[in-house]
Amino acid sequence: MPFQIVRNDITKMEVDAIVNAANPTLLGGGGVDGAIHSAAGPELLEECKTLHGCDVGEAKATAGYNLPAKYVIHTVGPIWQGGNNHEQQKLNSAYINSLYLAKKLGVETIAFPLISSGVYGYPKAEALKVATKAIAKFLQYNDMMVYLVIFDPASFKIGESLFDDIEKYIDDRYVAENAEPFYSEETPTPDINRADVSQRIEPPCENSGIRYSRNTSFEPSVCYDDMLSSSDDYAEICGDLIEKIKDESFSEMLLRKIDESGMKDSTCYKRANIDRGLFSKIRSNPQYKPSKATACAFAIALEMSIDETNELLLKAGYALSHSSKFDIIIEYFVTHGIYDIFTINEVLFAMDQATLGSK
Ligand code: APR
Secondary structure: OOEEEEEOOHHHOOOOEEEEEEOOOOOOOOHHHHHHHHHHOHHHHHHHHOOOOOOOOOEEEEEOOOOOOOEEEEEEOOOOOOOOOOHHHHHHHHHHHHHHHHHHOOOOEEEEOOOOOOOOOOOHHHHHHHHHHHHHHHHHHOOOEEEEEEOOHHHOOOOHHHHHHHHHHHHHHOOOOOOOOOEOOOOOOOOOOHHHHHHHOOOOOOOOOOOEOOOOOOEOOEOHHHHOOOHHHHHHHHHHHHHHHHHOOHHHHHHHHHHHHOOOHHHHHHHOOOOHHHHHHHHHOOOOOOOHHHHHHHHHHOOOOHHHHHHHHHHOOOOOOOOOHHHHHHHHHHHOOOOOHHHHHHHHHHOOOOOOOOO
């Protein structure tokens, strides 16, 4: 996963470089600046003195000394002055210049704090948006593992309205964890002849089995109950489903959808926040079984409808269900046509759910 939001203390991150939200003197301070200097030891300050300061939006590197990281990249974010003093551009430059300096140093893994969102007073939701956008842009053209390290939950804010809308969407749909699955091997649907059905439904992968919860909707407008007007209807639907499942594996369907979209492979896996290594595994193994988060990531990258998303997930042995908040959040974004994986990951992270992309 080339971009991951994590909760941690940046001085503990075992990466090639950590970024310091410094001030123009580079002589240390409070917040993350203070934490990095105290963890790195006094030699860091000695080297910083040789750099003769740093302008806002610029970046300079030193060694990491006692830190696990090999380098510290010091950058200076803007002080928030209401938003009319080019703060956004300056903050964007702080991320971009730090990333390109890291690239020049041969850095492969880097960790950022949420620059300017503390003492410098940048509104947190805005600071997060600028950070995500700058990092996503850089990752479109470069390969690097980038962590955004959130030290205290209070500093992680996403847009209130989006967050409230999703919370309500979850509340309206979330069913208790132990909700009886609508259809499963153990509880055959009473008015359906199981022999007939089980012959026609082959689990897409040997050990997964297929569980249809009452809320698994293959058609956005039709839930299963309406679909079961008769056993013939059900058998018909399963018949179509089987044909789809039988036709292609997950990997085959994914590659077909990428070709149909006209997207380059690299564009697709970057939009899915999947690294190149995992994508080549999927491409070279028609029977590859991805994690649910990876399958969802590709559905998002390809801007699939909820129907296609369910179909792609089913190929990997999964189904979206309303007994999982993760699934409901994915459903929210797909049905609302919001396919920006970094925005989705911010919400998933804020709601303590697994984020999208390969681990
Ligand atoms: N690890 C990760 N993030 C941290 C840590 C830590 N150990 N400590 C603080 N943070 C987070 C804060 O929660 C905030 O979200 O870093 C973010 C940036 O906050 P500040 O450190 O206050 O940096 P900034 O807002 O950019 O202000 C820079 O503060 O410390 C001084 O010398 C620094 O003058 C400069 C100013």
